[in-house]
Amino acid sequence: MSPTDPTRTDPAQNDPLLRVSGLNKSFGDNEVLRSIDLNVQAGQVLALVGPSGSGKTTVLRCLNGLERPDAGTVDFSAGPAVTFSEKTTRRQKESLRTRSAMVFQGYNLFPHKTVLQNVTEGPIQVQKRPKAEAIAEAERLLERVGLAEKRDDYPHQLSGGQQQRVGIVRALAQQPSLLLFDEPTSALDPELVGDVLTVIKELAEEGWTMVLVTHELAFAREVADTVVFMDGGVVVEQGPAQEVLRAPKQERTRAFVHRLLNPF
Amino acid sequence: MSPTDPTRTDPAQNDPLLRVSGLNKSFGDNEVLRSIDLNVQAGQVLALVGPSGSGKTTVLRCLNGLERPDAGTVDFSAGPAVTFSEKTTRRQKESLRTRSAMVFQGYNLFPHKTVLQNVTEGPIQVQKRPKAEAIAEAERLLERVGLAEKRDDYPHQLSGGQQQRVGIVRALAQQPSLLLFDEPTSALDPELVGDVLTVIKELAEEGWTMVLVTHELAFAREVADTVVFMDGGVVVEQGPAQEVLRAPKQERTRAFVHRLLNPF
């Protein structure tokens, strides 16, 4: 997590780290994603916003290989591009997984493992990194988010905000080139939201590349470089955060932003 | 729900409809409420705010007879006051119930009953009001919150915002003198919050007396007459909404308000 971290790319470089084009996905008759195109520059933060059911989660899941798109290409600069079709194998889909790490809305921590075990499970069991090294790294990351003394607690002993910070550390411990956040604070008590947002903001400032789904428009405006507004499975509008969120060009975007900022 | 509704009191009257004094409640060793005093004027809105675990829900539950306080007096102008002690009977506790109605954070609709049945269950089964009258009244109330055509749907067929509006209608159908809301929007998707807040705001404008627990400080500021800030089971500060939320006197209130309005 220091700026010399080998897994991270220099933000100045300004290459697209991730290029997604023509992504399509249906569940049965329900066309959930239609021709989604996205570019994420290395070191930048892309915020994905839009109404419920618009397909934001599905986009993240396609990037992380949890869902198989029906068509489209996902091209990480870190490895071979994957073009999806009927014939795409499970192995190809799964090859995407190692390049990104996901932080879930509901944390999805492993309830039967301690905080430290949650974080080191991937590095030790999957990546087969030396145990001592993985533990040292995990401790460093936990320290970083203020949870060093919680290392031997079980998730249920933590508050929601603490659990989500563990979720973030678990993702970081994967040493991914891209971090995916799916509404990381929407399950939290309002007072606990701040702790998590602060951590995410710091990661952004340190140059991590991320795709962030959120309903916290104020936060998106502050932290994101690019904002993509989706509705009904299509990208309605995308551009610099300030533009899309302050002065949206599309009527649908405008209505959405207005509804969220002035609920009554 | 018309201004001539017999169950409602004229806001101009300015009597305390509800007077709570010296409310104490412990769960085991945990002193959850300590000497809570509250007054609610007829036709006014009291907003209860404070950090998680401060005892807000417990206050509402004591007012509604779902919890038995260890000591204290609850005095509704509509009936005899109840002073709690070891000896308070279940019947006394339950006598509070008919005077107020509760809207829950998690809606708590009856999943095996239709929208209409949810609303008429109390009037028909408990209050033994004539069936036709109860149904007519329920339909009028559903119409009022824009859910007339949903009357025969089951709760799971509705969105969260629609469910919560049914929850409100169910409470109104009780013809209570006081409405209790426990974080009515915190389980909702951000875009659906608006619909519910709008309904609550309209009820406030029509002169319903309410106690409202909420984390939506902007809404509290707009709709409440009085704001009570609780922390650690005690009332830290109370006063006119504009004062408490804009210029809190107490350090703890200030910190809380600041944290909620500037999370990162």
Add this chain to the structure above:
Amino acid sequence: MEMPDIDWQLAIDSFWPLLRGGLTGTIPLTLASFTLGLALALVLALMRIGGSRVLSGIARAYISAIRGTPLLVQLFVIFYGLPSMGLTIDPWPSAIIAFSMNVGGYAAEVIRAAILSVPKGQWEAGYTIGMSRNQALRRLILPQAARVSVPPLSNTFISLVKDTSLASTILVTEMFREAQQIAAFSQEFMLIYVEAAVIYWVFCLVLSTVQDRLERRLDRYVAH
């Protein structure tokens, strides 16, 4: 390895007596015992859940004794044991009493779990609209608990179908008793028992279909 010779004629001849034993013995015995057993189970479950320590203790002891001892012995105690205390009950009533008591013990825990699985908020929503404990139980909790308890209760039911074969030990004629008679006469125990097993299986398959229907009916108000 080769298939043994099978006496098909015997298999065919014995089919009707077996089926008759099932229709006039196994099925009515099962239905009567299950219905009464459920009622008992509900009472026991409420005793367990309710506030009283004494009632809860009694229900616990009963459930533990029923589940901890063999059904055969329960049948024997009621049929052969009670007469020595001056209480002689006929075979059919004895069987129904014993099986109901047994089902009661097993189903009580299922129903208790089902009631507890209904979110506390449902009780509270009932209270806030002015319901008594009893009203909330009857009108809100039990209908919801019913849905949850169908699959585990259907296990109890299917076990009961087969357990009724023990009624033959206390002079009740049901399918297994018919099977024993035919087998005793023909000496073809294996053939007849397997044939009876197949008929039991068919009963159970039919019951599974009923269970599915019931679940789907109760599902109408649940998402998915």
Add this chain to the structure above:
Amino acid sequence: MEMPDIDWQLAIDSFWPLLRGGLTGTIPLTLASFTLGLALALVLALMRIGGSRVLSGIARAYISAIRGTPLLVQLFVIFYGLPSMGLTIDPWPSAIIAFSMNVGGYAAEVIRAAILSVPKGQWEAGYTIGMSRNQALRRLILPQAARVSVPPLSNTFISLVKDTSLASTILVTEMFREAQQIAAFSQEFMLIYVEAAVIYWVFCLVLSTVQDRLERRLDRYVAH
């Protein structure tokens, strides 16, 4: 109503033989069959859950047949039926095979339900940290499913304790067989059967304690 005379001397004399039957027959048979049955159940549960329609169909048919037919017939088929196809298995192995297959059928559904009860997000969290299906199953899902399945499996276990009495029909001596022998000699079948029932009950009470312990151990990572 009067109490029957009880032959206390006989009750005392028969206690040790009954207990011995329990310790050398009932308990080892139960433990061996339950262990093997659980392993089989896990395989069946995975067949049901996994993607393959064929495997899932096989597992369903197996489970349905096992649950739909009487255990006695299953024992008879293995012990007396297989020899006519050239396969003769000794009493103890036959008993263990039959009981394991039976437990497998019943426990499969429990384990399947327990696996399905683990939130999908746990699988997904496993996948996103790079786990294979197998790794996620072994390291994340099964440990969590274990907790959920202890109570229903303990029901299966308690049923098994009592069902082992059927082993006496295939030449295995366990507690119920001892009871029959004593009853046949003394002609006091009620007394002896009730005594055996009490010993079964004590076994079950002990097992319930073990279950409680196990639950509490597995509970350490769960709230409350």
Add this chain to the structure above:
Amino acid sequence: GGGDETQGEDAPAEESTSGLTLEEVQEAGVLTIGTEGTYRPFSFHEGGAGELTGYDVEIVTAVAEELGVEPEFEETQWDAMFAGLDSARFDVIANQVSITEEREQSYLFSAPYTVSNGVIVTLAENDEISSFEDLEGATTAQSLTSNWNELARESGAEVEAVEGWAQAVALLEQGRVDATINDKLTYLDYQETVGNENIKIAAETEEQSQSALTFRQGSESLVEAVDEALATLAEDGTLTEISEKYFGADVTG
């Protein structure tokens, strides 16, 4: 499976379920015997939990000795008895199996070693039943598998099925049945050991029933040797001795 009589002949490959020859038994040095172990006084455990003993057990043990082989007992319930014989779990049944025409079609019998008659047992105070004709319309308790079951039916009685003698007596005493038919020997042994004054013998059959050791088809040479052994044991008084021990009389016919 099942005891189909043709099985032995047309399936020579199936050694396990065909009959057993004398040579095979002598080669193995053991004779495996199926018996109930819960049928007093014929096959039971001394004191309830002791050694297997009884009239049938002692006789078949003597026969085995005569053949120069070890007897080995397998105990099972009556329901499984013929299945056990069919599936070669044991080679002979020694459990008071009555010789009937039905059974002779499927199995081989040795020479009989018990001759007895049946008795109707009723409550002592019962004076309505004094002959088999009186059973018409009465209810009796019978073990389904005994030949007394058939006799009761032929006499026009309703039959209630019980597991054994003890249950039959219980039903009788509880007034749930009017009578039970059983072997006289069973009754005598019961009165000898328990001494129940509530019940009595109401009538006896004229016809005598014969019990014998029972074998699978194909065991002809073995049965021949067993018959020889039984003859020798009858001659040297062993059978009578065993009979006297259990019944105080010679019931070996």
